[in-house]
Every structure is written in C-alpha cells, then in structure tokens.
Amino acid sequence: MRDTAGLAARTLTPSRPADAPPVLLVHGFGSDGAADWIDTGIAGALTDAGRTVIVPDLRGHGDSPVPSTSAEVTAPALAADLVAVMDEAGAATFDVAGYSLGARIAWELPSAAPGRVERAVLGGLSPAEPFTAVDIEALHRAVQDGTECDDPFTGAIAGMVKAHGDRAAGLALCVEGLRATPFAGGPWNAKVLPVLVVGENDELTQGIDGLAESVGGARLVTVPGAHHEVLAGARFRDTVLDVLAR
Template sequence: MAVRHERPRSPRGNPVLLVHGFMSRADIDWPRERWIEPMLDQGRTVVTVDLPGHGEAARVERAEDVRTAKLVTHLARALEETGAPFDVIGYSLGARLAWALASQHPPLVSKLVLGGLSPMDPFAALDFAAARRFLDAGAVPADPMTAFIAQMVAQATPDPHSMFNLAEGLAAEPFAPAAESPRAPTLFAAGTNDPMAGGIAVLEAHVPGSRTVRVPGDHMGALASPEFRREAFGFLGLTA
C-alpha cells in the first residue's frame, strides 16, 4: 500500500483520508483539483492511498498477504502517525475498507462517507480458479458473475493476476455488516443507476443515525458527479 500525506499551511479541522475503489487509484478517484486542493485550502490535511496492486503500490503476489484485517491494520498505522481522528471518504472497495477501519479502530475515525458500497460482498461468490483459467487460457467461466468480472479485469488492467490475488484475499474475510459496524456519524451515497450499490440503504440499520443520499449516475458516474462531491464536502463541514 502506498500512502501519501499532504499538509496545509494552516491546519484546522480533522484530517481526511480518501480511499479509492477496485481497479482504480487515488489520482483517478480523487482528482486533485476537485478533492485534494479544496480540502487543503480549507485547512485539512489529506491522506491518500493506492491499495495493493493499484497505482504506485506493489503488485499482489499472494492472496494471503492482503486479507482485509491486514489492509485495515496498515491503514490504521498510517493514520496513527498523524495523532488525530480522521474524516474518511471511501468509494466502492474503499468504502468497504473504510467501514472495517471505523469498526475495528473507532478512535481513529470521526466521520464516514461511504459511496458505492454494496451490502453484499461481490468477491465472496467468485470462482477464482476459473477466473485464472480465463486469464491464462481463455476458458470462459461457467459462472456468469465470474465471467463478467474476469473479462472486465482482463481488459481494464495490465496486471489482472494481481487484481485477482487481491480480490481473493479480501474474499477470505468477506464483508459482514451484521458482525461489525462503525459508530461514527455516517453518510451513505449511491448512484441512482448503480445496481451494485442499489441496496445500500439497508446498511443504515447497522449504523445508528446514518442516512443515505442518491446522486446521479451509475457506479463510476456517481463518484464523478458534482452531487456526490457536494454531499461529501457538506457532511464533513467543507465548502464544495
């Protein structure tokens, strides 16, 4: 995991952690001029990460190296260096990890914005052996979801095996909102045309006082929408 800290000239307010989604990276999900610079201008320290196998982070050689608990521990250590509670914004996979971070290390998280989060774990049902056969030999998996994900990963990344190693590592500790849940004030957000996060509102039952907003767009369009940015900034007490 690659972690970057950026500090404003006159710090005020909680620092902010931004966690990107699967098959993305920090500078794609959080464009500097739309997210980082406005936060710095308003006094917030900003921490961004490239998750394992993404961006500047090292490739994932083995699934067992990237269990959810290990990634969350790595994030927690990076935040503890700052010595203050964080406001955290995560999208898709980043929201899943932000949920776990807030649940397992509550003193580190002040507020949560969780966008594009599926109430089900999309990795838990994948046939990883079949996905790797597709990558190596072109054999299309019989399972439709595995076939869809395998084809998407093969086309969208130069290192598909690393992506599947990460996904398999996370699937070994699947998302189970009933087993652990954050207590920080939480804003859920999902695109109106995003089937992956269409049931996100059911997660409100696990986080007292939370609420859900709908913004225009599909899974990626919602993240890029001005409405998502405005809702996230407003929830954290920032001006968008």
C-alpha cells in the same frame, strides 16, 4: 507520491490549514487514489477547505506493491494497511471517505483503529459482497492463460482484471482475499454514524437502506448517476465536503 507503511500514498497539504484532522481517501477496486480522488477534484476541494488529505493506493493497486498471497489483501489486511498509513502520518484521529471497495474497507476502520475515526462518507457501498459470486479458480485461470470463464459474472471480473496487464494477477488475488472475507455489515464502532451515498441508478447498492437502519439510522444520500458515474459528480463532491466540514 511516497512509500508509506508499505503503500504508495500522496499527502496533499493546504495553504491555510483548518483546525481539523486529516482526511483519508480510499479508492475503489481496479482504480487508484489519483483517478478516484485527485482527478475528480475531490482531494483539491478538501485542501482548499483547509484539510490535509492522504490518498493511498491499496495493495495490489496503482503504485502500491503487488500481493504475493490473498492473505495480504483480505478486508482486514487492507484496513490494517490503511491504519499503518495513518500511524505513519501521525494522525491521532482522522476522517475518511471511501468509494465502492474503498467504502467497504473504510467500514473496517473504526474496529481496526478504535477511537480514531471521526466522520465518514461511504459511497457506492454494496450491502452484499459481490465477489462471493466469483468462481475464483476460473478467474485465476483466465488471468494466467486466458481460459474462458463459463460463468458470465466471473468472466466480466476477469475482463476487468486483465485490462490491468501485468497487475492482473495481483488484482485476482485481491478478489480472492475479499471473497474470503465478505462484507456482512455489523456494528459501526465509531461515535458518529457514517453517511452513505448512493447513485440513483446504482444497482450495486440495492438494499443499502437496510444497512443504514441496521447501524442505528445512518443518513442516506442519493445523488445522480450509476456506480461508475457518481465519483465525478458535483453532488458527491459537495456531500463529502458538507459531511466532513468543521
């Protein structure tokens, strides 16, 4: 683990490098790079295939700095952090795989780093921004002093955030920043369309077929599992390896 471009990041290097760009792996909300990509075996499978893998922790997550304002953790700001990581790694181009929030931030990367994103696998991507339904003031109160949330969804998010202890306030700011910059699809500004991967029992990805069509017919792959199960599944890992193979 090292600090790179302001974020904590791991760089995994293969023993027999392939002639291919590095792979950026972007984790989900409330998780970190190790839990989503290293513990699931995906990062190791990519290095076994000869790929250099870069696994950062998003701002407010894992070992990365806690934000002081929500402006630091809007979707564009999080994407800019990732571009800075790849700049520091010397990556002229790169592939990317993201899951859930990681997929949502990865969607920003072709615009944030024009001409540099080659192939992309976006798993567990919600075509609508779930955080727009959060009562952000109630969320901050719940984190600060334990005030109960009247709205069940906000209460569920508060419970998830508070489970992270002293990092809860930073995660609440992440929710605020993402809520202020909701995902709305839009063009995919890279030459190769992303591959979208969804769990067959993942309610968060309902409507993803419309998003796939909106960018010109992105390939949609369905794998077993609910939202929290997909990452650990062999089908998801194999899809990442297949799509990013050179």
